[in-house]
Amino acid sequence: xxxxxxxxxxxxxxxxxxxxxxxxxxxxxxxxxxxxxxxxxxxxxxxxxxxxxxxxxxxxxxxxxxxxxxxxxxxxxxxxxxxxxxxxxxxxxxxxxxxxxxxxxxxxxxxxxxxxxxxxxxxxxxxxxxxxxxxxxxxxxxxxxxxxxxxxxxxxxxxxxxxxxxxxxxxxxxxxxxxxxxxxxxxxxxxx
Amino acid sequence: xxxxxxxxxxxxxxxxxxxxxxxxxxxxxxxxxxxxxxxxxxxxxxxxxxxxxxxxxxxxxxxxxxxxxxxxxxxxxxxxxxxxxxxxxxxxxxxxxxxxxxxxxxxxxxxxxxxxxxxxxxxxxxxxxxxxxxxxxxxxxxxxxxxxxxxxxxxxxxxxxxxxxxxxxxxxxxxxxxxxxxxxxxxxxxxxxxxxxxxxxxxxxxxxxxxxxxxxxxxxxxxxxxxxxxxxxxxxxxxxxxxxxxxxxxxxxxxxxxxxxxxxxxxxxxxxxxxxxxxxxxxxxxxxxxxxxxxxxxxxxxxxxxxxxxxxxxxxxxxxxxxxxxxxxxxxxxxxxxxxxxxxxxxxxxxxxxxxxxxxxxxxxxxxxxxxxxxxxxxxxxxxxxxxxxxxxxxxxxxxxxxxxxxxxxxxxxxxxxxxxxxxxxxxx
Numbered sequence: 001x002x003x004x005x006x007x008x009x010x011x012x013x014x015x016x017x018x019x020x021x022x023x024x025x026x027x028x029x030x031x032x033x034x035x036x037x038x039x040x041x042x043x044x045x046x047x048x049x050x051x052x053x054x055x056x057x058x059x060x061x062x063x064x065x066x067x068x069x070x071x072x073x074x075x076x077x078x079x080x081x082x083x084x085x086x087x088x089x090x091x092x093x094x095x096x097x098x099x100x101x102x103x104x105x106x107x108x109x110x111x112x113x114x115x116x117x118x119x120x121x122x123x124x125x126x127x128x129x130x131x132x133x134x135x136x137x138x139x140x141x142x143x144x145x146x147x148x149x150x151x152x153x154x155x156x157x158x159x160x161x162x163x164x165x166x167x168x169x170x171x172x173x174x175x176x177x178x179x180x181x182x183x184x185x186x187x188x189x190x191x192x
Numbered sequence: 193x194x195x196x197x198x199x200x201x202x203x204x205x206x207x208x209x210x211x212x213x214x215x216x217x218x219x220x221x222x223x224x225x226x227x228x229x230x231x232x233x234x235x236x237x238x239x240x241x242x243x244x245x246x247x248x249x250x251x252x253x254x255x256x257x258x259x260x261x262x263x264x265x266x267x268x269x270x271x272x273x274x275x276x277x278x279x280x281x282x283x284x285x286x287x288x289x290x291x292x293x294x295x296x297x298x299x300x301x302x303x304x305x306x307x308x309x310x311x312x313x314x315x316x317x318x319x320x321x322x323x324x325x326x327x328x329x330x331x332x333x334x335x336x337x338x339x340x341x342x343x344x345x346x347x348x349x350x351x352x353x354x355x356x357x358x359x360x361x362x363x364x365x366x367x368x369x370x371x372x373x374x375x376x377x378x379x380x381x382x383x384x385x386x387x388x389x390x391x392x393x394x395x396x397x398x399x400x401x402x403x404x405x406x407x408x409x410x411x412x413x414x415x416x417x418x419x420x421x422x423x424x425x426x427x428x429x430x431x432x433x434x435x436x437x438x439x440x441x442x443x444x445x446x447x448x449x450x451x452x453x454x455x456x457x458x459x460x461x462x463x464x465x466x467x468x469x470x471x472x473x474x475x476x477x478x479x480x481x482x483x484x485x486x487x488x489x490x491x492x493x494x495x496x497x498x499x500x501x502x503x504x505x506x507x508x509x510x511x512x513x514x515x516x517x518x519x520x521x522x523x524x525x526x527x528x529x530x531x532x533x534x535x536x537x538x539x540x541x542x543x544x545x546x547x548x549x550x551x552x553x554x555x556x557x558x559x560x561x562x563x564x565x566x567x568x569x570x571x572x573x574x575x576x577x578x579x580x581x582x583x584x585x586x587x588x589x590x591x592x593x594x595x596x597x598x599x600x601x602x603x604x605x606x607x608x609x610x611x612x613x614x615x616x617x618x619x620x621x
Contacts, residue, residue, distance in 0.1 A: 035452050035496040045422055046387035048380050050314040052347070052423040058219070058503060072228060074473050078232040095232065099312050107256060108297035111264060112288040114272065114281035121281075124288045129297075131290060136309050137349035137424075137479050146497055155284055166560040178532070179524060181584045182384075188423060 051137070054100055056188045074142035074169055086116050089129050091141055091155065101131040123155040130163020134151070137143050140166035140177045194230075211509050237302045248463070249325025249472050250433075252303045254437040303328050304476055309348045315428055315477060318380040319390075319459040327475035331431055332364045341597075346429065352416075353477045355485040357427075360394075365474060369401040374470060378457050381425035382418060384499070385453055391417075392457035393427065397440040410443045411455065415489065416480035421501035424479040430459070431474030438469055450494055523572055524617065527586070541592040 033041075053059035054075045064072045071077075074094060081088040088103040102109070102125050104116035109128060113121050133141070147157040164181060176183045197527040212218075219225050230576055256264075264433035271277060279287045303326040310316055316324040319526070333346040337356040367373060377394035393414045397406030418425040445454055461469075488500040513529045514520075525537065527573045547553070557563065 031383075033453055035450070035494045038453055039496050039499055042499070044387075044417065045383055045384065047383055047422045047425060048314065048318055048387075049426050051312075051479075052381075052425075056423045056503075057480075062228055063233070065222075065225070067222050068228055087352075093312065094237065096312050099309065106297060107264060108293045108295075108298055109288070111268070111296060114277055114286060118281055119284045120286035123284055124286070127288075127290060128293060131294075135347035135350050137351055139351075146437045176588075177508045177605060178586055178589055179528060180398055181579075183588045188421070 012106075019122065037080050038181075055137075056172045059172070070142055075139055076141045076169070078141045078143040078145065078160070078167065080145060080153075087121055087125055087152075087156075089125050091129070091133060091138060094125045100132050100138070102132060109129075119152050119155050122152040123159045126159030127154040127163055130160050134163070135164050140169050141165070142169045143167040231413075244322070246323045247325060248320065248323040248467070250328045252328055253328045255299045257470050261284040265555070298330050302330060302413050310477070312477055313426060313477065314350050315475070317427065319378070319430070320463060320472075321460050323463070325472045325475075327473065329365050329367070329474035331429060331474040331476040333361050333429055333476050335359065335361045346476045346478045348475075348477060349426075349513055350478050350521065351408060352480055353483045353485075354418065354480055355483055356418045356490075357478075357480065358415050358485070360503075361431075363402075363404050365402050367402040371401060372437060373399040373402075373406065373407075373473075374434055374440075375407070375429065376430050376432070376459070377413070377427060378428050378459060379416070381424050383456070390457040390459060391452065391455045393455070395440075395443060397443075398434065409447070410440050410442065411445045411449055412447045414455070415447075417486060417489065417494070417523075418480050418482050419499040419501055420482040420486075421503065422482075422505075423424055424481045424547075426477055426479055428477040429475070430472055432470040433473045435471075437471065438466065452494065508549055521572065523576070534585065536590055539587070545593075 002109065006153060007026055047159060059075065061073045070095070076099075077092050077094070079090050079092050079098075080089070086104045088101065088105070090098045091100040093099050104113065104121050105124060109121075109124065110116060133139070143157070145153055145157060147154045157167065170187065171188065173184055220480050221260045221283060247333045277286075305426065306327045307316075307324060310323065310327075332347075335344040335346070335352065335357050337344055341469055344352050346352065346361070363375060375394070376392065378390040378392050383389045391414075392411050393416070395408040395411035396404055396409050416427050441620065449455060463472075487498050490496055510528060565577070569577075581588050583591075
């Protein structure tokens with residue numbers, strides 16, 4: 001088949017277009033290449049997942065100024081809010097704000113509790129938050145809550161830990177220059 | 193100065209190296225400068241007249257009305273009379289049923305929460321552009337990975353390994369039998385041919401009710417294929433409700449479809465074409481990272497090499513080389529401007545010099561820096577040797593996981609396995 005100096009050769013379901021002069025391959029819109037050929041051409045790949053760099057520990061942690069109040073250096077932080085009747089815990093992302101919130105105001109939790117601010121309420125909020133974190137792919141959070149300050153907080157923190165959440169974030173990976181003395185271990189290269 | 197720092201912070205990825213041109217405090221005085229939160233807010237600000245989102249999904253039904261609320265309150269009041277329940281609660285022995293709580297919570301706040309987490313993970317942005325939806329139909333997707341009593345369930349961003357997601361998952365949702373649905377599993381991350389494109393991992397159209405097996409399978413299921421080194425990819429299930437039966441024959445692919453280019457997909461274009469007939473109704477997604485089980489899949493099923501990628505960190509910033517670098521150590525200063533390949537070659541030659549093809553490598557020294565230098569050596573050279581012995585500096589670029597040998601401090605990349613027995617022998621002797 002001749003078409004404007006191009007010869008179209010049908011190979012299976014694909015159509016490959018080749019120039020008659022020289023061996024320059026013109027990629028037609030419907031041309032289907034083999035996986036190996038695609039990989040050979042691929043020199044760069046993009047992972048658009050906005051949380052990927054945080055999971056790989058490459059993403060920046062906002063350090064702020066040295067005069068700023070401490071406690072800003074995190075990707076995800078555990079916050080608690082205590083009111084006269086209720087207890088609320090949430091995971092706050094440094095950019096997107098609160099992402100996961102568990103409160104004794106929620107009917108799902110309130111329904112099964114006796115009181116919304118006793119020690120059982122605290123520990124059950126901890127259990128539910130830990131479960132939700134794992135479901136949302138968060139396994140470690142920054143936490144500056146003093147668990148010795150009250151029995152209730154101790155119960156809450158304990159349940160979070162039991163639920164499989166590490167209350168400490170891994171440090172940010174900083175890439176060393178060739179002349180630097182030390183190099184950080186690349187966490188993503190470690191095999192489990 | 194502030195302008196440059198802002199740009200630097202705005203980059204999500206580490207693409208620029210920060211360079212200080214002068215010493216001393218930077219920026220405005222503390223009482224005039226904006227704090228970190230203000231700066232982030234300023235950077236994240238988008239004009240609402242231009243950057244607004246459109247809801248393309250179903251309206252969220254109100255689950256708790258006055259009657260239900262009244263009923264729940266009554267139930268709670270009755271339960272509060274129970275003395276045993278009170279004691280249990282005070283002693284921290286009250287353990288609520290999490291499954292029940294989750295069910296209740298899915299009914300009440302589920303769609304809003306899923307929409308929030310989906311936005312946090314950039315799901316709507318990368319699939320639908322400026323559109324979003326509230327996932328009003330809860331999806332239950334389970335992977336059976338051969339464990340006796342465990343299933344890998346897809347929630348909203350949880351981690352599932354490619355090995356766990358090898359087989360077709362079981363999908364269930366609540367639907368009337370006379371309704372039609374479409375299920376799509378796509379990933380917007382790590383496309384080999386076009387970074388803006390997705391891969392379609394599964395496409396079932398015209399599903400009557402919730403029976404996936406009776407639907408029309410257009411693209412067969414393919415397990416996650418997160419390549420080595422690129423990190424965590426999102427795998428997103430979206431359930432669409434159809435108004436009528438749709439002819440999807442243009443998307444029909446061979447079964448099994450192993451060509452990745454054929455699997456290229458664009459949800460935005462798909463949605464644009466069928467926006468009058470379909471409405472997104474359900475969402476579930478997980479994240480997956482490379483594991484060793486993928487090697488076999490790449491080699492034998494996809495018929496390609498196993499791809500490996502390395503995150504590209506920014507090149508170090510270097511000032512223009514000076515003709516007369518005063519007060520700069522000549523060797524380390526010059527090394528910065530030399531060709532990295534030449535330095536690597538020198539390290540390799542040095543290593544090969546101490547290597548013998550048939551002899552065991554010498555065991556490492558216990559106290560590498562306790563050995564004196566023989567004869568005269570210039571001080572800069574002694575420093576270099578000491579650094580190499582302690583595995584400090586450039587040597588780390590060319591020797592991995594090694595330890596310092598007596599001189600040169602270089603060991604082969606892959607230490608022979610038989611070295612262990614050799615070590616034992618020498619100890620016995």
